Amino acid sequence: MTDTKTEAPTESMLEWLALARGTLDRVAERRRDKEWVGAAWADPRTRVFTIEGGRALVSYDPGPGLVFTSPGQAPEGERYLLGVDDEGVAYFAVRGELPAIEGAERAGLRRVGALLGDQDSGLLTHAVALEHWHATNRHCPRCGAPTELTAAGHVRVCPADKSEHFPRVDPAVIMLVRDDADRVLLARGPSWPEDRRSILAGFVEPGESLEQAVAREVREEVGLEVGDIRYLGSQPWPLPQSLMLGFFARAEGVQELRPDPEEILDAAWYTRDELKEAIESGRIVSPGPLSIAAQLILRWYGGPLPEMPPF
Numbered sequence: 001m002t003d004t005k006t007e008a009p010t011e012s013m014l015e016w017l018a019l020a021r022g023t024l025d026r027v028a029e030r031r032r033d034k035e036w037v038g039a040a041w042a043d044p045r046t047r048v049f050t051i052e053g054g055r056a057l058v059s060y061d062p063g064p065g066l067v068f069t070s071p072g073q074a075p076e077g078e079r080y081l082l083g084v085d086d087e088g089v090a091y092f093a094v095r096g097e098l099p100a101i102e103g104a105e106r107a108g109l110r111r112v113g114a115l116l117g118d119q120d121s122g123l124l125t126h127a128v129a130l131e132h133w134h135a136t137n138r139h140c141p142r143c144g145a146p147t148e149l150t151a152a153g154h155v156r157v158c159p160a161d162k163s164e165h166f167p168r169v170d171p172a173v174i175m176l177v178r179d180d181a182d183r184v185l186l187a188r189g190p191s192w193p194e195d196r197r198s199i200l201a202g203f204v205e206p207g208e209s210l211e212q213a214v215a216r217e218v219r220e221e222v223g224l225e226v227g228d229i230r231y232l233g234s235q236p237w238p239l240p241q242s243l244m245l246g247f248f249a250r251a252e253g254v255q256e257l258r259p260d261p262e263e264i265l266d267a268a269w270y271t272r273d274e275l276k277e278a279i280e281s282g283r284i285v286s287p288g289p290l291s292i293a294a295q296l297i298l299r300w301y302g303g304p305l306p307e308m309p310p311f
């Protein structure tokens with residue numbers, strides 16, 4: 001592979017993102033309809049899985065899949081209505097203790113988010129996000145009173161002042177920076193293993209556009225000015241509550257890399273051949289395919305990378 005590769009493949013959106021594959025109708029319009037939600041819970045066709053600390057039971061026979069029960073067999077606990085499939089079957093997650101079931105494993109998104117099928121990956125991603133939000137938002141931000149779950153698990157309401165509170169998602173930009181020679185910039189974060197490298201990322205600040213956040217983060221982290229900022233796709237990243245928004249950006253002309261030592265321990269440009277060699281020789285480990293970072297790198301690279309770590 002040469003470094004003069006055409007840029008055409010970078011124009012289209014990312015196609016496969018491990019945690020952005022949900023298939024269900026989320027039936028948001030049904031969540032406050034207590035009669036409908038009650039009937040769905042009473043329907044023995046309804047499928048329920050338990051969520052505990054970001055993990056659910058997964059079985060691998062025949063293939064990786066969530067372990068479901070009927071509502072009658074589900075534990076007591078907060079219920080989250082996640083959606084309805086094409087057959088009209090409703091899906092709920094219940095926050096509770098994971099039972100021990102022979103042949104099933106307790107697993108979270110990092111372990112199985114990319115292994116599960118589209119529907120189950122979407123269900124687990126949704127449930128993990130809701131569970132974390134409920135667990136960390138139990139009091140009213142206005143008056144401090146304990147809040148209560150409502151809207152089938154998608155809202156918390158304060159009984160004292162009637163204010164409603166909705167699940168929060170933190171937008172974060174993640175950007176693959178290229179230079180005029182179409183080299184990719186990879187960096188190591190301060191708490192990462194010595195051989196780990198990835199592209200740059202950061203949270204969007206209040207009052208800031210996504211493009212402004214991309215430019216600011218690149219400037220802060222490595223001292224480069226970037227333009228030609230292009231959006232390529234997003235995936236939820238409820239670890240614990242982000243939405244990752246993926247971009248390509250270009251650093252034009254000759255610019256000096258000036259890594260911020262508090263955020264970046266190492267930053268360097270790689271041609272495709274250099275990246276391939278660095279990974280093959282074990283000098284660097286690139287992100288696993290669960291992350292949007294890996295999918296952006298693969299898009300730039302133009303094909304599979306050697307030695308991509310397991311999910």
Ligand SMILES: [Zn+2]
Binds near residue numbers: 142
């Ligand atoms: Zn309140």
